[in-house]
Amino acid sequence: MNLRQLRYFTKTVEAGNITRAAEQLFIAQPGLGLQIRQLEEALGVPLLHRHSRGVTPTAAGQILYDRACEILRLVEDTQREVKTVSSPLRENISLGLTNGVTNLLGVTLMLSAREELPSVHLLLVEGQTLNLVEALEREEIDFAVTYDVAERPGLLRVPLMEDELLLVSAPRASLAESVAFGELAQEELVLGGERDALRRLVQLTADKLNVPLRISFEASSVAAIRSLLFREQVATIMAFGSAAEDIQAGRLVGRRIVSPSLRRTLFLARLIRRPLFLNEGALIDLLGRAMSGMVEAMGTLATPLPSLSAPLSRTVDQMALPEADRDAP
Numbered sequence: 001m002n003l004r005q006l007r008y009f010t011k012t013v014e015a016g017n018i019t020r021a022a023e024q025l026f027i028a029q030p031g032l033g034l035q036i037r038q039l040e041e042a043l044g045v046p047l048l049h050r051h052s053r054g055v056t057p058t059a060a061g062q063i064l065y066d067r068a069c070e071i072l073r074l075v076e077d078t079q080r081e082v083k084t085v086s087s088p089l090r091e092n093i094s095l096g097l098t099n100g101v102t103n104l105l106g107v108t109l110m111l112s113a114r115e116e117l118p119s120v121h122l123l124l125v126e127g128q129t130l131n132l133v134e135a136l137e138r139e140e141i142d143f144a145v146t147y148d149v150a151e152r153p154g155l156l157r158v159p160l161m162e163d164e165l166l167l168v169s170a171p172r173a174s175l176a177e178s179v180a181f182g183e184l185a186q187e188e189l190v191l192g193g194e195r196d197a198l199r200r201l202v203q204l205t206a207d208k209l210n211v212p213l214r215i216s217f218e219a220s221s222v223a224a225i226r227s228l229l230f231r232e233q234v235a236t237i238m239a240f241g242s243a244a245e246d247i248q249a250g251r252l253v254g255r256r257i258v259s260p261s262l263r264r265t266l267f268l269a270r271l272i273r274r275p276l277f278l279n280e281g282a283l284i285d286l287l288g289r290a291m292s293g294m295v296e297a298m299g300t301l302a303t304p305l306p307s308l309s310a311p312l313s314r315t316v317d318q319m320a321l322p323e324a325d326r327d328a329p
Helices: 003-015 018-025 029-043 057-084 099-116 129-137 181-186 199-208 221-229 242-247 278-300 314-321
Strands: 049-051 054-057 090-099 121-128 143-147 155-169 178-180 188-191 216-220 235-239 251-259 265-269 302-303
Touching: 003 018, 003 049, 003 054, 018 029, 018 054, 054 057, 054 090, 054 265, 054 314, 090 099, 090 129, 090 278, 099 121, 099 278, 099 314, 129 143, 129 155, 129 265, 143 314, 155 199, 155 314, 178 181, 181 199, 181 251, 188 199, 188 221, 199 235, 221 235, 221 242, 242 251, 242 278, 278 302, 278 314
Parallel strands: 090 121, 090 143, 178 251, 188 216, 188 235
Antiparallel strands: 049 054, 143 265, 155 235, 155 251, 155 265, 155 302
């Protein structure tokens, strides 16, 4: 058993599919399959259940996966610490944010990081939920703050807050402060494409309530949606952060959706097996403080979750442990 086999095995478990794992590792599928079989032979137990939908770890495979993540992270942490003993390096850390979160705390976060963490170069990457999670899995970014992250092998996710979606449009005469979800049938809407997480939430709610939606335009660009709101008699559904400046300046109007409201959970996510940065805890705590300020500024549109009531790094460290080793709540 060697480190390469452990890396290949953890990637296969996380991908849930040997073909997909081989593509992410940039190796041929037969070569990856051979490495897994050799690992199983060396340990004398099957490590994967193979089925038509892909692969899942056996009980022995799950134990190996958990230990392999610890081993690989320890090896990479050791390499990093040894290299920085004589000449401390500036750490490049990338953080993916959704558009609304970027608007509300992106600049504050960059300025605070420069002042409080001079040995960290923080790169902010803006994207949609699906794209940010995929970028995490491809190791193109180190962290993501994004909505409704589904549980999956190898991914650490910490819920930060819940926020409420608004119906946003250009100002019109006699607009009520809130709108019932059923009244959305009267609106001409511009929303993201069918893969967009917010669009799926809206459509799922509409289907449950038998509310027909009039989606006249589809756009994954907040800038394009904003232009349409100014030029056409259309409305959209978005987070407050995505339209905050325009709402506060009176250029757009944001109305609460009720009966029911549309709420989403914002998560901090990273790969479990990714090696820790020397300044990781300090950066996560800085993010937690910025998030708390954002929640306060959003007022009744946002609800903080328990992870923000203590230093965020403490919660992340606890969530990174196997469930049996976590402190009782």
